[in-house]
Amino acid sequence: MGSLIEIKDNPAQEGFLWTRVDELVNWGRKNSLWPMPLGLSCCGIELMAMIGPKFDLARFGAEAARFSPRQADLLVVAGTLTWKMAEACRTIYDQMPDPKWVIAMGVCSSSGGMYDSYSVVQGVDSILPVDVYVPGCPPRPDAVIDAILKLQKKIERERPVELLLQGANTDEGIGTRRFDRAPNRGVPTTRSHEFLPPGQVSDR
């Protein structure tokens, strides 16, 4: 790598630091995550505990919880996502500027959990790309902090410059190369023709 200015014998003494742009950008991104807490039910309480002084998320640079998606880059879906709320959740995700990451906190948002039911989204990955899943009902705040550390490791491996040069210059493409179309799986598939015939009562 060349240098734009002439370097005398010992660069370190003159206040120079050599690094790769990728690493500098990733270092900045991973240590200043701004979470958007989407506390939908009981898990939201643990999320608050995590940001509070006892567990102190500020140690990992992610304590600046923003209640506007425009200012956040980490969506924490904490709780039971219903199909009625799914539109709002996806809108919040769309409104967050790129680069952005998603943590599915708790079994409800990871897989639907115990709500094996008509009103609950069976895993937020039906509607959003998820980076880290946190099991537990609810997960302890330490588990979510662990998820944030894992996410930081994941961010370290990203190649923002390469993606930029590839011209992934769409609304959702810059930086993390996220796609508009979320993987779709796990949507319950009962259709109208599977209605029970009269006289037969479901034993569920």
Added chain:
Amino acid sequence: MTSTQERVQAALDGLQASISSARDGMPTITVPADKVREAVQRLKERAGFETNTLVTAVDHYPAEPRYELCWQFLSVSMNDRVRLHARIGGDQPAIASIIDLFPGAAYSERECFDMFGIVFTGHAGLKRLLMPEEYDHFPLRKDFPHHGIEPDRLYREWDRKRRERPSNTAFQQEQQEEGAR
């Protein structure tokens, strides 16, 4: 002092009401479906039950008549409660609304409509309470599968509109790429 049951019996005189005592000791009245409004009015005016605490239904599918409606009333002054039952059936179950007598029943009736599809005639604002308004099904009916019937339909419709919005450049680009291929 007369017992609750005698008081209720006297109030509902001539309505083909059968009164029994439930296992929890609460007097339970069963009336024909077309006499419900009259019975509720008499309970309020003659027997002194001035509060409605519950409107709900039970689905006895596949028995006919299918739905058993249940109202509960409370008399604060006499510390009494009664339960009123009526059976209705058919594809379009309907029953008279009681919100002109008990305005507080409006929400319970909306919930009952939302979950069982029972139409309360005379209820002006009868629309869904919990499920989205465009939802087609009635989840607490016994023939409704517990996974639901296409639970994601409304979301998918919304999602398609969102993608096709002209401002969604990512989607437009994707479409063009797909077209070029």
